[in-house]
Each structure stands twice: as C-alpha cells, then as structure tokens.
Amino acid sequence: MGNITLSNVRKSFGETHVIPGIDLAIEEGEFVVFVGPSGCGKSTLLRLIAGLEDISAGVIRIDGQDATALPPAKRGLAMVFQSYALYPHMSVRKNIAFPLKMAGLDPAVIEQKVANAAKVLNLSNYLDRRPGQLSGGQRQRVAIGRAIVREPAAFLFDEPLSNLDAALRVSMRQEISELHQTLKTTMIYVTHDQVEAMTMADKIVVLNAGRIEQVGSPLDLYRAPANLFVAGFIGSPKMNFITGAEAAKHGATTIGIRPEHVMIGDGPWQGTVGLAEHLGSDTFLKVEVPGVGTLTVRGGGEVGLHHGDTVRLAPQPDKLHRFDANGLAMK
Amino acid sequence: MATAHSRTAARLMVSPAVILLFLWMIVPLGMTIWFSFLRYNLLTPGNESFAGFDNYYYFLTNAAFWQALTNTLTLVLGVLAITVIGGVLLALLLDQPFWGQGVVRVMVIAPFFVMPTVSALVWKNMFMNPVNGMFAHIAKTLGLQPFDFLAHAPLASIILIVAWSWLPFSTLILLTALQSLDREQQEAAEMDGASPLARFWYLTVPHLTRSITVVVLIQTIFLLSVFAEILVTTNGGPGNASTNIPYLVYAQSLLSFDVGGGSAGGIVAVILANIVAIFLMRMIGKNLET
Numbered sequence: 306m307g308n309i310t311l312s313n314v315r316k317s318f319g320e321t322h323v324i325p326g327i328d329l330a331i332e333e334g335e336f337v338v339f340v341g342p343s344g345c346g347k348s349t350l351l352r353l354i355a356g357l358e359d360i361s362a363g364v365i366r367i368d369g370q371d372a373t374a375l376p377p378a379k380r381g382l383a384m385v386f387q388s389y390a391l392y393p394h395m396s397v398r399k400n401i402a403f404p405l406k407m408a409g410l411d412p413a414v415i416e417q418k419v420a421n422a423a424k425v426l427n428l429s430n431y432l433d434r435r436p437g438q439l440s441g442g443q444r445q446r447v448a449i450g451r452a453i454v455r456e457p458a459a460f461l462f463d464e465p466l467s468n469l470d471a472a473l474r475v476s477m478r479q480e481i482s483e484l485h486q487t488l489k490t491t492m493i494y495v496t497h498d499q500v501e502a503m504t505m506a507d508k509i510v511v512l513n514a515g516r517i518e519q520v521g522s523p524l525d526l527y528r529a530p531a532n533l534f535v536a537g538f539i540g541s542p543k544m545n546f547i548t549g550a551e552a553a554k555h556g557a558t559t560i561g562i563r564p565e566h567v568m569i570g571d572g573p574w575q576g577t578v579g580l581a582e583h584l585g586s587d588t589f590l591k592v593e594v595p596g597v598g599t600l601t602v603r604g605g606g607e608v609g610l611h612h613g614d615t616v617r618l619a620p621q622p623d624k625l626h627r628f629d630a631n632g633l634a635m636k
Numbered sequence: 637m638a639t640a641h642s643r644t645a646a647r648l649m650v651s652p653a654v655i656l657l658f659l660w661m662i663v664p665l666g667m668t669i670w671f672s673f674l675r676y677n678l679l680t681p682g683n684e685s686f687a688g689f690d691n692y693y694y695f696l697t698n699a700a701f702w703q704a705l706t707n708t709l710t711l712v713l714g715v716l717a718i719t720v721i722g723g724v725l726l727a728l729l730l731d732q733p734f735w736g737q738g739v740v741r742v743m744v745i746a747p748f749f750v751m752p753t754v755s756a757l758v759w760k761n762m763f764m765n766p767v768n769g770m771f772a773h774i775a776k777t778l779g780l781q782p783f784d785f786l787a788h789a790p791l792a793s794i795i796l797i798v799a800w801s802w803l804p805f806s807t808l809i810l811l812t813a814l815q816s817l818d819r820e821q822q823e824a825a826e827m828d829g830a831s832p833l834a835r836f837w838y839l840t841v842p843h844l845t846r847s848i849t850v851v852v853l854i855q856t857i858f859l860l861s862v863f864a865e866i867l868v869t870t871n872g873g874p875g876n877a878s879t880n881i882p883y884l885v886y887a888q889s890l891l892s893f894d895v896g897g898g899s900a901g902g903i904v905a906v907i908l909a910n911i912v913a914i915f916l917m918r919m920i921g922k923n924l925e926t
Contacts, residue, residue: 357823378829390820394842403838404828451828 307491314363341512383452459491533632557627572619671899678893691900723806752864790878813847
C-alpha cells in the first residue's frame with residue numbers, strides 16, 4: 306500500500322502555469338523529499354497529491370487506482386501542515402481522535418488508537434491539554450499523531466519543521482526519520498532546506514519553476530548533479546562555479562567544484578583570503594583567485610589562514626563537474 | 637510611569653475626566669434613588685413627602701410590572717435568537733466569494749444607521765399597516781385576509797423591527813470572525829474526512845463562540861432599554877401586550893405624572909439589568925478568557 310504515480314500532471318491558476326507537466330513515480334515505503342527554492346511549486350504539487358487543489362490535466366494514481374477526481378478524504382492520505390493546523394478548542398486527545406470520529410469508529414477503538422499514537426509520540430502526559438498550552442515541538446507531534454491514527458497509505462508533510470527553532474528542528478528531523486523506519490509507510494516531505502532533504506530522503510525530487518530538475522538518492526544528487534541548478538542547490542556551502550578560460554581548459558562552459566573538494570596547499574590557483582570562518586571543526590575560506598573568481602573553500606579545523614593571507618589551491622580532478630552551454634552535466 | 641512623581645502627575649491628569657464621569661453617573665442615580673422614596677406627583681408639585689418603600693411596593697405589585705418583565709425578557713431573547721442565528725447564516729453567505737461583494741457588504745450595515753424611530757415608523761406604515769402596508773398587499777394578492785401585525789402580534793412585530801436593525805451589527809462582527817478562521821485548519825479537517833456540516837459544527841461554531849459572546853453581551857445592554865420602537869408603534873399596547881420595563885417607567889412617570897413611582901421602577905430596572913448581567917457573565921463570560 307502506498308505507491309503514487311503522477312502522469313503528466315499540470316496545474317494552472319488562470320494564465321499562470323505553476324506546474325507545466327510532471328511525471329513521477331513514488332514507490333511504496335519510500336521517503337520522498339520535494340525540495341526547491343520558494344515558489345517552485347513544491348507545495349502546490351503536494352496539495353495536488355492531497356486533493357486540496359484540483360489538477361488542470363493529467364492523472365494521479367494511488368495504489369494503482371485513479372485518484373484524480375477523488376475528494377481528499379477518500380484518497381487515504383494524511384497531511385501534516387506547516388502551521389500544524391491543530392483544532393485550537395479541542396484537547397490533544399480530541400485532536401488526534403478527530404479523523405477517527407469523522408470516520409465513525411467505535412469510541413473504544415478510537416480510545417485505543419489514540420493511546421497507541423500518544424505512546425509512540427511521547428504525548429501520553431499531554432492528552433488533556435489544548436494545543437495552545439503546548440510547545441512548538443509538541444504541537445508538531447500532535448499533528449503527526451493526528452496523521453498516524455488514520456493509518457494512511459502515505460503521509461504528506463508540508464514544510465513541517467519551518468516554524469521550529471534550529472535545535473528542535475534537528476531532533477524532530479530525527480524523530481520523523483525514526484517514525485518512517487518504524488511505520489515503513491510512504492512519506493512525501495516538502496522542504497526548501499536541502500539539509501533536511503539530504504538527511505531524511507530515500508529519494509530527492511529537485512523542483513525548479515514547476516519542473517523536475519532531477520530525481521535521485523541524496524548521494525546521487527550530490528555526486529552527479531544533472532545540471533547547474535541541482536549542483537548549486539544540493540550541498541552546503543554551495544558549489545563553486547567557474548566560467549571562462551579556466552572552464553575551457555576542461556572543455557566545458559562551466560566547471561563546478563565543491564568547497565570540500567578544493568585542497569589547500571599546493572596547486573594551480575593562487576589567491577588571497579577574503580574571509581575566514583573558523584568553526585573549530587572546519588574552516589570556510591572565501592578566496593579571491595585572479596582569473597577564476599571567488600572560491601569558497603572548506604579546510605580542516607587546524608587551518609590557520611586569515612584575511613589577507615595568500616594561499617594556493619588545487620581542485621581534486623576527479624571531483625570536478627563539467628557543464629555545457631545549456632547548463633547540463635557532461636559525462 | 638516609573639517614578640512616584642510621574643505616577644502622581646498621571647493621576648492628577650486623569651482625575652478631571654474620572655471625576656466628571658463619576659458625577660455624571662452618581663448624580664442621576666442618587667436623585668433617582670432619592671425620588672423613589674418620595675411621594676412625588678407632577679400634578680401637585682411642591683407637595684413631596686417621604687413615602688418609604690411604598691413606591692416600590694406599588695410598582696412591584698402592579699399587574700403590569702410582571703407582564704412588562706416577561707415582555708422585556710421575551711424581547712431580549714427573541715431579538716438575540718434572530719440576530720445570532722440570522723447573523724451566522726448571513727455571515728456565512730457574505731463570506732462566499734461573489735460578484736459585487738464589496739457593495740453588498742457595505743449595504744448590509746445600512747439598517748444599523750437608520751434611527752430607531754424612523755425604522756419603526758417605516759415598518760409600521762409601509763410594511764405592517766393592514767390597509768396600505770406591503771404585507772397587506774402581498775396577502776391580498778394571494779387572496780388572504782391582511783394581518784394587522786401591531787394589533788394582533790404586537791410584541792412579535794416589535795421583536796421583528798428591533799431584530800432588523802440589530803442584524804447588521806451581529807452579521808458584521810461574525811463575518812470578521814469568520815474571515816479570521818484558519819484556512820489550513822479547514823483543509824486539515826477536509827483531509828480528516830469531515831463533511832462541510834461537520835466542519836461547520838466542529839470548527840466554525842467553536843471559532844465563533846467568542847464573537848457570539850460579544851454580540852450577546854453588547855446587544856443585551858441595548859435591548860434591555862428598547863423604547864423608541866414601542867413608543868412610535870404600539871404605545872405599549874394593546875393593553876400592556878407590548879409594554880416593557882423602560883416603557884412602563886415612562887408611562888408611570890410621564891403619563892401618570894408619578895415621578896416617585898417611575899423612579900422606583902427605574903431602580904428596579906437597574907437591579908434587574910444587573911441580575912441579567914451577572915447571569916450572562918456566569919453563563920458565557922468564560923468564553924472571553926483566552
């Protein structure tokens with residue numbers, strides 16, 4: 306249960322074609338992350354799958370069944386919203402029980418399922434509180450609990466961690482990953498944060514302007530980005546792009562090298578350090594190289610370079626990405 | 637407002653307003669209480685004498701008093717029921733996107749700006765009049781006998797007139813509340829399999845309780861003292877069928893020239909209003925807490 310297929314799905318709002326046509330297959334039990342800059346249509350795509358928006362053309366199949374015209378409740382999907390969308394006047398217990406109550410289940414069964422979900426999510430002590438009395442992370446867990454009890458074919462997450470502070474975001478990220486390990490249910494997760502995408506996904510779908518730029522496992526995308534957009538979007542800090550004569554030497558219009566693949570010490574490029582960020586574990590340098598441009602370089606924690614120092618750099622030749630005039634990767 | 641000096645200055649600054657407001661309230665109240673203990677008839681001025689609780693005794697044992705009390709409560713509850721239920725329904729309607737929404741929303745508030753005497757006269761003469769009124773015309777067109785609203789259903793007619801002028805108020809307050817209803821909550825409920833009716837019951841109604849409380853509290857204050865609509869339509873009649881407490885106080889003071897009895901009635905009305913207020917706050921005041 307839980308494979309979803311999109312064939313040629315389009316969405317337009319009036320004259321604006323938000324999604325000009327997408328084909329995508331999501332396998333059962335996969336953790337799929339839609340990632341892209343804001344306004345790329347990733348949330349719209351999720352809402353199309355959820356059924357909260359009608360698609361303009363194309364077919365959505367859930368478990369092989371045509372779900373294009375089905376109302377949201379009939380699709381067997383559960384969604385966790387960015388704002389949590391908890392019902393503020395209901396206790397946590399009633400919030401989690403709401404979908405079951407709407408399905409007309411027996412109160413005893415509902416009680417049982419709510420208790421189970423609360424145990425899984427460490428919410429047992431908060432069942433009689435209202436959402437307003439909970440912290441951000443707890444609200445998030447209630448929202449997840451409300452999704453879990455329905456035992457859906459797939460979970461949809463719409464930027465669920467963007468309202469949390471940095472520390473909580475990391476721990477919730479792990480909790481959601483662990484939840485996926487436990488439940489083994491298909492999950493579709495929308496985020497603009499490539500770190501979340503890299504750490505959680507089985508499969509990343511990189512979207513840009515309503516189009517799929519690349520689909521693949523996190524490491525595939527990191528090692529072999531299909532084009533300039535993916536290369537620039539995946540990885541932090543961003544990949545360095547070099548154009549002009551230096552790129553022509555490698556027979557490409559643009560070459561890319563990740564900050565972690567530039568070696569400090571000896572090499573063909575000589576430059577001046579503009580900015581040095583010493584993080585303890587790593588050192589990030591902005592190096593101005595004449596004829597090449599400004600390069601971001603990641604060095605070890607022991608690198609003692611500072612502003613104004615001269616440094617020689619060498620790209621690891623096998624980690625060099627080459628792109629043609631259309632921005633596509635060259636093999 | 638940190639130092640003792642600035643606090644003293646602040647108190648000095650606000651004191652004129654506070655003192656003026658206090659006098660504004662306490663002088664009429666004090667005089668009313670004073671008059672309520674006097675034998676004070678406008679036909680024999682200058683012959684006032686102390687009456688003890690006689691005025692209260694006669695006012696409260698007057699058969700008209702109990703009818704006026706029931707009428708007052710019926711009027712308040714009737715108008716509240718119409719304006720709250722009608723207001724929710726109208727607000728739901730106006731919340732839907734439709735052509736000309738802006739103009740319609742402005743026009744909906746219009747009845748609220750018509751002064752009570754005017755609206756009551758318009759209703760009395762143009763709608764409810766059994767000879768020339770529109771309702772009579774409609775009845776005759778359908779071959780029915782015209783109904784004399786103000787003679788045969790005086791209290792219901794007044795409830796209708798007052799509800800008409802208060803409906804826009806509740807509609808507007810409830811409409812603004814509806815517009816602040818969270819879109820994602822609605823969508824979440826939709827995904828949870830809640831039908832439109834269930835969404836209304838489990839999300840919209842709880843969301844509206846606070847605004848409904850505000851509407852009920854504010855309207856109750858004004859509805860307890862409805863007067864103009866009664867004066868220009870039924871004069872409290874036929875008999876005492878549409879007399880409420882404010883109208884009874886008026887009749888006692890200015891139609892029977894008994895200022896003492898009228899003042900006692902006024903104090904009774906103040907006490908009743910406070911009882912109603914306490915009941916209301918007990919019942920629905922907790923909705924206003926966060």
